[in-house]
Amino acid sequence: MRENNMIVILNFKCYKEAMGEKALTLARICEQISQEYSIKMAVAPQHPDIYRISSSVDIPVYAQHIDPIEVGSHTGYVLPECVAEAGACGTLLNHSEKRMKLADIERAIERARDVGLKTVVCTNNIPTTKAAATLLPDFVAVEPPELIGTGVAVSKANPEVVRGSVKAVKEIAPNVNVLCGAGITTGEDFKRAVELGAEGILLASGIVKAKDQREALESLVKWL
Amino acid sequence: MRENNMIVILNFKCYKEAMGEKALTLARICEQISQEYSIKMAVAPQHPDIYRISSSVDIPVYAQHIDPIEVGSHTGYVLPECVAEAGACGTLLNHSEKRMKLADIERAIERARDVGLKTVVCTNNIPTTKAAATLLPDFVAVEPPELIGTGVAVSKANPEVVRGSVKAVKEIAPNVNVLCGAGITTGEDFKRAVELGAEGILLASGIVKAKDQREALESLVKWL
């Protein structure tokens, strides 16, 4: 079954409902849902929370960003090596809230590979998805910025951007997996994304800010 | 004695000698030196290492940077609340490797105050030191960029910038403390900085990359 390879990545952003002690609690919920429903789940907490989560919870942890730098004099930057040593196994790159220069995305993917981090490059439309795919990250996550945080799922509001992104990526780089983000909240949104060819989803506010985070996650994945 | 109030802040930058497990080891050395020599010491590790150090070592931990943001949708940014909850008690701002916009420095100082973080604003010359002092951070650290990482101490190579910075700050904001950075490596450099009016020092490569970090720290503070 195709769905077995689905991945669900939950971006904690800088939400207070997913920070420090609460980040740990939410990661534990994700871990349980992942086991109960046999679905691959990963969490992307803030940098100061990576170690705390990775050392307590058995779930893949992604950084929200890394900088395309080497060890050295880079006060305040995010070194791939440090993120990896803190227990992350991957990183988001070029999120719509943290857009990166083209040359930096390319270099960051290379640096991530050096230290064993998987990469999820976020993009905003079909042309940038295509461009990102040529750089051979592990995942491309297409998220039309106008839908992020709205609860209006891209898979419903703009199915063509998902279908077109999958098609474009598979032509250029068949091994790059396509995730679908922006507005995904319900199981129906998720299902629709899968039907359009997405191989996973990138979530945030729909789950993190739900009254009952566990219930929101369950209703998202139980159809699988 | 004036020196009792001296503070020594060690910036770990993105050096491999002060990352992950090694960051913890170096923080422990700083803790011991601090106790043995009755000197206030603080460490500024990378963000993913803050929690690990603050929960194991009894020494003030500073972030290397925070962003002037509130909780919310800021993927990849450094939220003051998160840094504080991870155990930091302060933060560097506007380091020469991570210069900030004027409006962002002002806002970041305010946000740091909201969450109980002390602030060290780095500056590059007397005019920017003066400008930073008007924003009432806890510390201003003057570091001529051309001397950073050289081992040539600002207190020796350019005493006037230290003396002039202290004078300018005290006229504008007597409660703001002046630190001296850039090239400080030896006890003599430190002593000279104190004679010029500095109320502490900001260190990095001279200690972190020393063959024997403990010895380097001891030789720095034993004259006090």
Added chain:
Amino acid sequence: MRENNMIVILNFKCYKEAMGEKALTLARICEQISQEYSIKMAVAPQHPDIYRISSSVDIPVYAQHIDPIEVGSHTGYVLPECVAEAGACGTLLNHSEKRMKLADIERAIERARDVGLKTVVCTNNIPTTKAAATLLPDFVAVEPPELIGTGVAVSKANPEVVRGSVKAVKEIAPNVNVLCGAGITTGEDFKRAVELGAEGILLASGIVKAKDQREALESLVKWL
């Protein structure tokens, strides 16, 4: 009379009503108003329009921004020397739409001085106004960003920020002149700004986007 020294600077931004041929027309209107009402007026067009205006109209031309660079390899940047040779006599710096790093503002003021350009540093509140004043630009223009482009004048909505800015600047650097921006549209707004201590105003949409630009300008200055 104090008002004789008043300066009115009109920022053309990237408005289509003040670009190319239309920029020239608007600059000519400003020139005429300036002569008829004996008031100092200056215009700040887009960079490609500086030469065209300065070589045809006898009115001070300001750039909207310069970069803190020297001649050399800086493709796409704004060199102070080039702006000056094109006929500008000054520049805005740190506009709310183009915030600059503290170290860059300081350096840009110095570079502007090197090539004979006057400087107007824009700020967003009293603390940043104070910080900017220590850097000794020719003008500081305080503009609370939440009022820019609203037609709600800062001199009416937040008189304290104008009065407080004037007081703060005069304590630190009596020779720095204080302009008042954000939402100024009518003669009454301008008058109120002067009563609060402003020594001029920085305008934009209220005039540029007026149905009749000349009439809008006349109604602004005729009370003087």
Added chain:
Amino acid sequence: MRENNMIVILNFKCYKEAMGEKALTLARICEQISQEYSIKMAVAPQHPDIYRISSSVDIPVYAQHIDPIEVGSHTGYVLPECVAEAGACGTLLNHSEKRMKLADIERAIERARDVGLKTVVCTNNIPTTKAAATLLPDFVAVEPPELIGTGVAVSKANPEVVRGSVKAVKEIAPNVNVLCGAGITTGEDFKRAVELGAEGILLASGIVKAKDQREALESLVKWL
């Protein structure tokens, strides 16, 4: 003959030898060489010099950069419409000295198309060249940053990056033309670039800073 379609673009950067009055002189030299040797030449002066050159010299003028913005409140930015109205017929994008975000390159190409500007996207290696090609600019100019300004031609020092870039671009987007930059100074460098498949060159210091700019240009193109 293939060479008939060759284009030579001369980037004036922020060099004093190609600014203001001197920019005009150099553009006239390019115009003459272009006619004498029947080769397409274009110049890329600083923004304040675009109008002055385009209104006096009959040679294509490129901007060094545009911002991916629409008309409106963007003080200090480079509006595509303004550059076009000043007489430019194209623009460089993502030069190694002015790297752009991936999403901004995509948007800038679209905005350039809206106003009739041709686009030259600069890239630093084969992967970023490939990514740029998917965005369908008119030209991609591959310039390994370590060779820029050295006088060591990429076509000699690293022929594989030129050959590989041409191959990659033609597979993805056959209508995108490939330029070769970085270190090109002599006719031999140019010839070698053409043999490797380049359809033109992007030049800067080798010509602008030559003792005799005309002679340098002539020796560059006379072999054609």
